[in-house]
Amino acid sequence: MELNGVPIDNTFAEGFPIWVSRVIITGVTREWAMTAATEATGFATSAIGCPCEAGIEGFVSADETPDGRPGVSILICASKKKVPEQVMERIAECVLTAATTSVFNGMPDAEEKFDIKIHFFGDKFESKVEVGGRQCWKIPIMEGDYIGEEVFGMVKGVAGGNFFVMADNQMTALMGAKAAADAILDVKGTITSFAGGIVASGSKVGAKNYKFPIPATTNEQYCPTIREKVPDTKVPEGVKSIYELVINGVDEAAVKKAMAAGIKAAVKVPGVSFISAGNYEGKLGPFQFKLAELF
Amino acid sequence: MELNGVPIDNTFAEGFPIWVSRVIITGVTREWAMTAATEATGFATSAIGCPCEAGIEGFVSADETPDGRPGVSILICASKKKVPEQVMERIAECVLTAATTSVFNGMPDAEEKFDIKIHFFGDKFESKVEVGGRQCWKIPIMEGDYIGEEVFGMVKGVAGGNFFVMADNQMTALMGAKAAADAILDVKGTITSFAGGIVASGSKVGAKNYKFPIPATTNEQYCPTIREKVPDTKVPEGVKSIYELVINGVDEAAVKKAMAAGIKAAVKVPGVSFISAGNYEGKLGPFQFKLAELF
Amino acid sequence: MELNGVPIDNTFAEGFPIWVSRVIITGVTREWAMTAATEATGFATSAIGCPCEAGIEGFVSADETPDGRPGVSILICASKKKVPEQVMERIAECVLTAATTSVFNGMPDAEEKFDIKIHFFGDKFESKVEVGGRQCWKIPIMEGDYIGEEVFGMVKGVAGGNFFVMADNQMTALMGAKAAADAILDVKGTITSFAGGIVASGSKVGAKNYKFPIPATTNEQYCPTIREKVPDTKVPEGVKSIYELVINGVDEAAVKKAMAAGIKAAVKVPGVSFISAGNYEGKLGPFQFKLAELF
């Protein structure tokens, strides 16, 4: 199929289960909420080398936050065991310490819940307080009082939704990917965890040519500069640059919506020449997102 | 002493040794370099709960980078053993994967050097290349070729330079701290690792009231909302909000310069009423930065 | 009445009729659309000295723009005669010249329409083209082809919706006003035309003390630093700083919604102590927005 004149590969993205928790960070202004959210979701691109995968889901207007202040929603994704630990650490180190912030459970209806004991930081000076119907702790700190929830929900979501943006030159592929990342930022329930929402270097599990153990190496099949040296290359003729959008979401529907919005945005960028997606031939992940069925 | 009419406490900030490495990240534009730098220095506020302390030192103009592209300099601070590991992980996960980036050793003259083997990611498709007199590796990736140095310097620097900005209301203290953080961003050789460069919640080692082991709890002596309940409070009368600027630097001179610049900026903000600093009475850290001697 | 514990003055804002046109600017990314929109709405704070009043209404998602690209909506407000001239000039100088932009009529259903002859810029190299059901002109330019509509709608809207944010110190009043401006940015059909959405210096018509003609001078009744010298001061006791939010909108309902959203946001900022509004005792403007009836 084609979209805006750009061929869409007849393939699918292969996704995996991952546990996802949503934290709503509010602040005195949107900017201060975003400052904390950015720090809290840093160093969280890929579970291969980072403690988790995390990203900014979007702004939450003051009407929709428990304390009526402007907010930013973040998703933190990892194994079931690691999510509580990472939510704890990232709130404790990056949000409690940030100016004017509060945190709230962004998944109050999730069946799976966990508790982070941040109030111990109060050293018994803390107290319980209700905010917008939520049970919170009020902890005296230097700026005044920190207020936040401690019970959070998590759901079994999807990691690894993805697509590739290709072009015959790097700047076009980059702008296509950037337009896609912007569009995905508007889709609720999803994040792109890499810097700027874009992946410049895809990887394969292990190595083909190095014999010692190594968790991941470059996915040479998608490397345009060595296209001639890789017999089973998947780089289409003429393509000189590829960026990948990797999407985590709270469920399959959200990931599909994000993939569709991202691809629609990318094909609007003049010069984007091909859209494809990455999979393991269906052998590894239970979710298959066929590109042709997204639209 | 007073500065712009604001009393400066007759005290000192107490600093500690820490190992510091500088990584120069370049990109096709300043914005793309900053995108990678922001991700790479996230989740790195405090060594208590984060893998390292890291932050953005500043922009590096194209004239000063090895590849002649616009750059952002970051500092990564940790123990001597942990610095190489963290430089490796943060480059591998957050910069190699980011769009259009290269990395260069920001401390070529440091005696202490270490080597990160990122080129193994190339799975033997990589090759050596010289850029601006630097030995780099060129690794084929999806966007094209990633190019970066792998030998980095590190120096024994200073952690914990600090000062407090106080006011009789929270917004004034916040704006004073923000003005200080902006000013410190201009001082070479230093970073402020917390979100927005500001700390809202200072901590003490361990707990006073909880009996189980806990690494850090709120520093109640500097908590304005419980001033009346804390006999040895250090909150001056009338102060309702305090923010701390915590500064790491490559040496004592840089930290002093950053403290001076930050304090000068803070006292310009109308309503800022007192500047102090945190220490352990000189018992823990070898560096003492007396506020009165900064100017 | 009180809102979040902050007294809301028993008064009203007085508004005036103004003609309003909406221009949708799209770009290859949201950022490039915003770059053009910012230039196009600059030097447009107040009709007293600027050619018009203009501001950014908000983002428009790709789903809602005629060309399926990300957009920014701006409102341009002036007299019925001046609106077409200003829409023409600001598109011709600031948007046609900006990178990757298109413009579309943001009020296709308005009865009042006008035509701007930008296609003459094409010097007969231009041609007609339809985009998303809109009749556009395609003009060859250096970057490629500029595409845009030339017929725009305008409606009789409202200028001068307003409220005051007061506090006993400047930084608190400023942050209260900033939070309000952020909230108003989310309300469709409205803009705040001043820098950052905030007015620091209110004015009265003419002068009291200077005898020569002068269009506007400081509104001394609302100046905290001369409160003691102005017998009919309207500065409440203890108030040391006031910022005004001035809102233009497409109709009364939009202005009311923006006032309500802004005030609700402002009273959430700790230390904001009073909310009022400006009027001419109902003598000049046909619209009266009573604060108490907004909520």
Place this chain on the structure above:
Amino acid sequence: MELNGVPIDNTFAEGFPIWVSRVIITGVTREWAMTAATEATGFATSAIGCPCEAGIEGFVSADETPDGRPGVSILICASKKKVPEQVMERIAECVLTAATTSVFNGMPDAEEKFDIKIHFFGDKFESKVEVGGRQCWKIPIMEGDYIGEEVFGMVKGVAGGNFFVMADNQMTALMGAKAAADAILDVKGTITSFAGGIVASGSKVGAKNYKFPIPATTNEQYCPTIREKVPDTKVPEGVKSIYELVINGVDEAAVKKAMAAGIKAAVKVPGVSFISAGNYEGKLGPFQFKLAELF
């Protein structure tokens, strides 16, 4: 000649005299200074349809501003008669009304001076005050007191320094131009007045094909999409997109430096294929900036 492998046309940019004034805007933080500066330099791309040409010269650190606060420097360019009027209007409407700002003369040593009577806005509540050795007026306003200088210098500078960035696709040309604009932002004494610092649509004086009077039409010689229809086209074969950087500066040296910095940045962007410049064969402007002599 070539630069980084990109051919640099053997031609020159033709510049014109223009009067230039520099205004230093300071604020409580850098961000608030920038907010005012952005509004004050809006709707000021080209003297053809805007009241002046204006832009942001750069940040001024607190050490270098008269009031010791962070600043942003702007340049306002027009005829000798219009500069004072535009400096007056843009300060009065966009800076005096903006939060926390002060303004200072950025050309204290210029021989040519002018006086703007903003203090009349004070309606005789104003008073004189000295700040950092500068004679200022203090005017009571709603936020507190506005403080600013009223005597400004202006110099006979240069308008129309320029170069073209070309590529075989639009996104590459755009990123090349963006990298150039970023680089020019670092060169003191210069501005790029168009949105984002980039011109997408160059113009020629008058029209060739329309017979009625029209001040400017598209410069068809530099339009890639009609290359085949324009016998005297100057679009090199294969070029599909061109952006222009137009630079105004305080003197010839500054413009040269900006052109050199911009071109060096542009040729670093992969895919940029040609750099040229615009002139009127030396018939109109007294300044000629030969590209080959810039480096």
